[in-house]
Amino acid sequence: MYIQYRHGAQVAQLKDQLRTRVLGQRTADAASLGGIDPAAKRPIQGGQPARVIDTKESKVKVDRRFLEQLRYIIRICIPRWRHKTTGLLVLHTVFLVLRTYMSVVVARLDGRLVKDLVNADGRSFLRGLLYWFAIAVPATYTNSMIRYLQSKLGIAFRTSLTKHVHCLYMENNTYYKALNLDKRIDGADQLITTDLNRFCTALAGLYSNLGKPLLDLIIFNYQLARSVGVRGMWLLVVNYLVTASLLRAVTPSFGALAAKEAKFEGDFRSAHSRLITNAEEVAFYNGADRERSILDRTYQRLIKHINSIYKIRIGYNMFEDFLIKYSWSAVGLLIASIPVFLPDWAGGRTKREAARLPRAAAAAAAASAATSVRTQGFITNKRLLMSLADAGGRVMYSYKELSELAGYTFRVYNMMIVLEDLRHDRYAVTGADAHAFRLDRIKGVMAVDNQTIKFARIPIVTPSGETCLVKDLSFEVKPGDHLMVTGPNGAGKSAILRVLAGIWPQFAGTLVRPAFGLEHVLSIPQRPYLTLGSLRDQVIYPDTCDAMRAKGKTDADLEAILKLVYLDYILPREGGWDTVKEWKDVFSGGEKQRVQLARLFYHRPTFAVLDEATSAVSSDVEALLYEHAKDAGTTLVTISHRPSLFKYHQLLLRVGETDAAAGELDWELTRIGSEDTTGHDLEAQIAELEKQLQKADAQKARLDAINRELRLVADAKPDVAAASSIRRTLL
Numbered sequence: 001m002y003i004q005y006r007h008g009a010q011v012a013q014l015k016d017q018l019r020t021r022v023l024g025q026r027t028a029d030a031a032s033l034g035g036i037d038p039a040a041k042r043p044i045q046g047g048q049p050a051r052v053i054d055t056k057e058s059k060v061k062v063d064r065r066f067l068e069q070l071r072y073i074i075r076i077c078i079p080r081w082r083h084k085t086t087g088l089l090v091l092h093t094v095f096l097v098l099r100t101y102m103s104v105v106v107a108r109l110d111g112r113l114v115k116d117l118v119n120a121d122g123r124s125f126l127r128g129l130l131y132w133f134a135i136a137v138p139a140t141y142t143n144s145m146i147r148y149l150q151s152k153l154g155i156a157f158r159t160s161l162t163k164h165v166h167c168l169y170m171e172n173n174t175y176y177k178a179l180n181l182d183k184r185i186d187g188a189d190q191l192i193t194t195d196l197n198r199f200c201t202a203l204a205g206l207y208s209n210l211g212k213p214l215l216d217l218i219i220f221n222y223q224l225a226r227s228v229g230v231r232g233m234w235l236l237v238v239n240y241l242v243t244a245s246l247l248r249a250v251t252p253s254f255g256a257l258a259a260k261e262a263k264f265e266g267d268f269r270s271a272h273s274r275l276i277t278n279a280e281e282v283a284f285y286n287g288a289d290r291e292r293s294i295l296d297r298t299y300q301r302l303i304k305h306i307n308s309i310y311k312i313r314i315g316y317n318m319f320e321d322f323l324i325k326y327s328w329s330a331v332g333l334l335i336a337s338i339p340v341f342l343p344d345w346a347g348g349r350t351k352r353e354a355a356r357l358p359r360a361a362a363a364a365a366a367a368s369a370a371t372s373v374r375t376q377g378f379i380t381n382k383r384l385l386m387s388l389a390d391a392g393g394r395v396m397y398s399y400k401e402l403s404e405l406a407g408y409t410f411r412v413y414n415m416m417i418v419l420e421d422l423r424h425d426r427y428a429v430t431g432a433d434a435h436a437f438r439l440d441r442i443k444g445v446m447a448v449d450n451q452t453i454k455f456a457r458i459p460i461v462t463p464s465g466e467t468c469l470v471k472d473l474s475f476e477v478k479p480g481d482h483l484m485v486t487g488p489n490g491a492g493k494s495a496i497l498r499v500l501a502g503i504w505p506q507f508a509g510t511l512v513r514p515a516f517g518l519e520h521v522l523s524i525p526q527r528p529y530l531t532l533g534s535l536r537d538q539v540i541y542p543d544t545c546d547a548m549r550a551k552g553k554t555d556a557d558l559e560a561i562l563k564l565v566y567l568d569y570i571l572p573r574e575g576g577w578d579t580v581k582e583w584k585d586v587f588s589g590g591e592k593q594r595v596q597l598a599r600l601f602y603h604r605p606t607f608a609v610l611d612e613a614t615s616a617v618s619s620d621v622e623a624l625l626y627e628h629a630k631d632a633g634t635t636l637v638t639i640s641h642r643p644s645l646f647k648y649h650q651l652l653l654r655v656g657e658t659d660a661a662a663g664e665l666d667w668e669l670t671r672i673g674s675e676d677t678t679g680h681d682l683e684a685q686i687a688e689l690e691k692q693l694q695k696a697d698a699q700k701a702r703l704d705a706i707n708r709e710l711r712l713v714a715d716a717k718p719d720v721a722a723a724s725s726i727r728r729t730l731l
């Protein structure tokens with residue numbers, strides 16, 4: 001019987017019969033969706049444009065955009081005030097203040113020690129030394145706590161961000177969409193593992209590298225103002241302003257350079273990952289030289305870029321050192337000399353100390369006391385100025401770090417925005433105006449019926465909307481109606497399954513399918529997937545051991561399943577269910593496929609979609625597997641080129657075999673056993689027989705050749721036994 005659906009009527013009927021739900025709207029409740037939670041995993045939707053992001057690294061700098069991006073990320077790191085990270089920040093700040101206070105105390109003590117030396121006051125000097133050691137203990141503790149808390153802050157930022165990104169990445173198949181449907185980010189693995197870490201380290205470092213010197217600047221300036229007076233302070237402020245504007249003018253765009261470096265690092269890493277994933281194939285092809293040239297090329301590009309950064313840094317560092325180390329020291333000495341040469345300009349504290357000098361004493365004693373007070377003041381001021389120069393220097397250096405942070409912020413922010421877009425099915429549509437199908441105009445409708453898979457006028461289109469592989473596809477599979485899908489390579493057979501699974505967009509038409517869940521539909525892909533974990537984990541994937549026990553299944557049940565797929569021998573071979581190995585390297589191609597089939601018997605779905613899932617399994621075993629699957633009550637949807645599988649199915653869907661250019665539909669649905677498929681069956685069987693006949697001819701020719709050789713050998717050496725032994729060997 002020939003079945004060809006009438007699309008319009010079919011769709012109208014569908015609409016009447018089924019509770020439908022338009023993608024992108026969550027109007028139906030769980031009950032009306034056949035038991036699935038509407039917020040649970042859904043097929044991809046559309047209708048909203050993606051947010052426009054600027055992906056040009058060259059535009060990265062410390063500006064308003066950077067601050068907005070940073071604010072966005074920090075709000076994810078610290079979502080509320082009563083957060084663990086806030087506690088860390090407060091503690092870190094306390095230690096930073098403590099360190100600055102210690103620096104002031106040390107500067108004063110230093111001045112006092114030198115004064116005692118000049119005065120030759122041994123007792124006071126020894127007392128001062130005692131203070132010196134006493135302060136060393138809390139000072140060193142403070143320093144190491146600052147380093148510890150900085151690392152803890154970095155980890156806290158990273159944990160919050162990684163959790164957030166994992167949530168975005170793993171929900172609603174975003175990881176698949178980032179790779180296949182939207183090209184705005186490349187190397188998501190590098191972004192999540194390396195760039196995120198660099199961002200967090202830079203942010204935590206910046207807080208202490210910028211927060212501490214800023215605090216130092218305030219406190220030291222106040223201390224200094226009391227000593228060197230207002231004019232001295234003005235000189236200092238002018239010095240800061242001039243230096244800062246000079247540095248800003250000459251600083252290269254370190255942010256853009258850092259973002260580019262991170263990208264090249266990502267490319268280099270992914271080149272290595274590709275080699276690891278495809279090591280066996282490369283080895284078979286002897287492709288080491290070709291692969292090495294790819295690795296070398298990506299490495300060279302990275303190194304060339306890093307070298308150019310180093311070269312840029314030579315001139316910049318020279319200028320920075322000249323300004324901060326030498327000019328600032330000279331200005332510092334000038335300022336420290338104010339109380340000595342211009343006592344009228346000095347600050348209040350210096351004047352008070354000068355006033356306390358003994359007036360009535362002898363001239364020599366007065367001169368000596370004045371010298372010691374001046375020395376103490378100078379040493380204290382010099383130390384404060386050195387600390388100030390150090391703090392100012394660090395603030396200036398931080399500008400470079402801030403620029404680099406801008407680079408990492410740019411990459412992390414863009415990744416988050418894209419992932420968020422993809423999670424909500426917002427795609428970047430490039431040059432798609434010319435296409436009939438667009439990701440931002442998805443009109444597909446989906447309904448849930450646990451006993452049906454039904455396509456009604458659904459076009460099978462590549463995700464970009466560029467190529468329509470199958471036009472207005474319509475078919476229906478009910479339990480027991482096993483369907484086989486055939487067609488030439490690249491016709492779009494697997495694409496049909498991708499639309500069914502909701503990982504490719506359904507641009508139009510109506511899809512009726514069971515709720516999402518492996519007990520309803522299990523898809524077994526072309527390339528077997530083996531997960532990290534024990535042998536048991538391979539069979540029950542994606543369930544965990546606890547989930548398996550909760551379902552009331554035991555290891556004995558799993559053993560029975562292994563028997564069904566003729567894999568029971570692997571249990572003793574691999575050392576039991578708890579053995580953990582890199583299973584993709586342990587199993588042969590056929591074994592991998594049979595492990596995948598074991599999952600089918602474990603989950604026992606209503607429908608199983610097998611995409612060339614038995615291509616590496618021998619025909620006799622394949623036949624038994626199909627029989628077992630059908631006995632288990634699973635309805636099969638098989639993609640295969642093997643005519644030998646026809647007999648296990650009721651329906652045959654052929655795609656890509658008609659002349660689509662002539663306006664015909666490029667698919668055809670027939671019932672197996674009907675006149676049409678019988679013809680197809682016969683053709684396939686004739687082709688198979690012809691192939692075998694050709695083989696027989698080749699074997700006969702080989703036999704003749706061997707007999708001729710033997711005759712020659714027998715003529716030369718008439719030893720019949722030897723000749724027959726040679727014959728056995730040759731055959």
Ligand SMILES: Nc1ncnc2c1ncn2[C@@H]1O[C@H](COP(=O)(O)OP(=O)(O)OP(=O)(O)O)[C@@H](O)[C@H]1O
Binds near residue numbers: 180463469487494
């Ligand atoms: N992510 C993608 N983006 C764009 N085009 C794609 C994508 N994935 C596959 N295609 C294209 O879609 C077409 C159909 O692919 P599909 O995997 O469905 O073929 P198939 O009929 O299953 O072929 P085969 O028998 O070789 O497995 C191919 O031409 C392929 O290049």
